[in-house]
Amino acid sequence: MVSLTGKSALVTGASSGIGAVVAEALAEAGARVGLVARRGELLEKTLARCREHAPGSAMWxxxxxxxxxxxxxxxxxEAEFGGVDVLVNNAAMPKRRRVQDMAPAENDDVLQLNYLSPVRLTLALLPGMIERGRGHLVAIGSVAARLGPPHEAAYGASKAALTAFWESMAVDLDGTGVQAHIVQPALVDTDLFSLPGNEPPLSDLSDALPPREVADAVLELIGNGRFERYVPDWFAEMASGKAADVEGFIAGVKEWTHDRIQALGAEPA
Ligand SMILES: NC(=O)c1ccc[n+]([C@@H]2O[C@H](COP(=O)([O-])OP(=O)(O)OC[C@H]3O[C@@H](n4cnc5c(N)ncnc54)[C@H](OP(=O)(O)O)[C@@H]3O)[C@@H](O)[C@H]2O)c1
Structure with missing residues (x-):
């Protein structure tokens, strides 16, 4: 496993789900971890777990x-840690809503939190990383970035935008010592599927993976310097299959969506 002893990391959305587990995994690997989210009482719990491994961890x-x-x-x-070596942009909101039921402001809100905010945080921390000649800029994307999920146009677009930004950034930063990585998870067992303001999920949640698989992928990319990792990794084949036959892909997803709505016994609210 990669060692992050003496390094500082910052994880957004560390109060629950994937972010809480990623934060703890980075602390286990030796990093002092900074945690960010809105729910302070949950952040305190993640912080206590991180401090067992990395006492200098902190929360905002x-x-x-x-x-x-x-x-x-x-x-x-940066003032508290004297620089950030690993940024994990994880905080995001879902939006399970058919396009014909969506208010424009809902799309704006998703793009603001899931795309504009992580880009701002990245651009704010990048000069320090470049000056020190090292750093890892990690994004938690989604297979939605590559696979146009039904009833999730705004969410998929936010993750596709993040992925496109990360691809260009990975090239732009060549030679600086700063690397860009993105993890594209499929279904992971978190609160994302029970948040209010969303349709019930179309996917079968019994297929959901534990968040630790995403944390392991983050550590793997930091260790091997690669750009992208799907979780599970066989989704990479689905993405390349779609790229080779977009018409067939969309026809297949229409059929799958129809079948899932029938199986769930209701039209989306
Ligand atoms: N679960 C999946 O199947 C899945 C699949 C693919 C990708 N992902 C991605 O994985 C990441 C983590 O999601 P999750 O599944 O772990 O869901 P989650 O448990 O709902 O976690 C979302 C995190 O984001 C934080 N957050 C939300 N709005 C925020 C705001 N306005 N300001 C600051 N923090 C905010 C939440 O904390 P507070 O509410 O305390 O602010 C929470 O810590 C997201 O990027 C998501 O898109 C998840």
């Missing part, structure tokens, strides 16, 4: 949808 309660506050947050973390 912040609403990352407030774009004007992101640069100040980055400055506060």
């Amino acid at each position: 309660v912040a609403d990352l949808a407030d774009l004007d506050a992101v640069a100040g947050l980055a400055a506060a973390v």
Whole structure:
């Protein structure tokens, strides 16, 4: 396993789900971890677990949808840690809603939190990383970035935008010592599927993977320097199959969506 002894990491959305487990895994690997989310009482619990491995870990309660506050947050973390070596942009919101039922502001909110905010945080921490000649910029994307999920247009678009930004960034940063990585998870067992303001999920949640698989993928990419990792990794084949036959892919997803709605016994609310 990769050693992060003496390194500092920052994980957004560390109060629950994937972010909480990624934060703990980074602490286990030796990093002092900074935690960010809105729910302070849950962050305290993640912090206590991180401090068992990395006593210098710290937390910041912040609403990352407030774009004007992101640069100040980055400055506060850099001041506390003297620089950030690993940034994991994990915080995001779902939006399970058919396009014909979607209000424009819902799309805006998703893009703001899932795309604009992590880009702002990344751009705020990048100069310090470049100056030190090292760093890992990790994004938690989604297979939705590559596979156009039904009833998730805004969410899929936010992850596709993040992925496109990360691809270009990986090239732009060549030679700086700073690397970009993105993990594209499929179904993971978290609260994402029970948050209010969403249709019930179409997917069968009994297939969901434990968040630790995403944390292992983050550590794997930091260790091997590669750009992208699907979780589970066989989704890479599905993405390349789609790229080779988009018409066939869309026809197949229409059929799958129809079948799932029938199986769930209701039209989406
Ligand atoms: N679960 C899956 O199947 C799956 C699949 C693919 C990708 N992902 C991605 O994995 C990441 C983590 O999601 P999850 O599944 O672990 O869901 P989750 O348990 O709902 O975690 C979301 C995290 O984001 C934080 N967050 C949400 N809005 C925020 C805001 N305005 N400001 C600051 N923090 C905010 C939440 O904390 P607070 O509410 O305390 O602010 C929470 O810690 C997301 O990027 C998601 O898109 C998940």
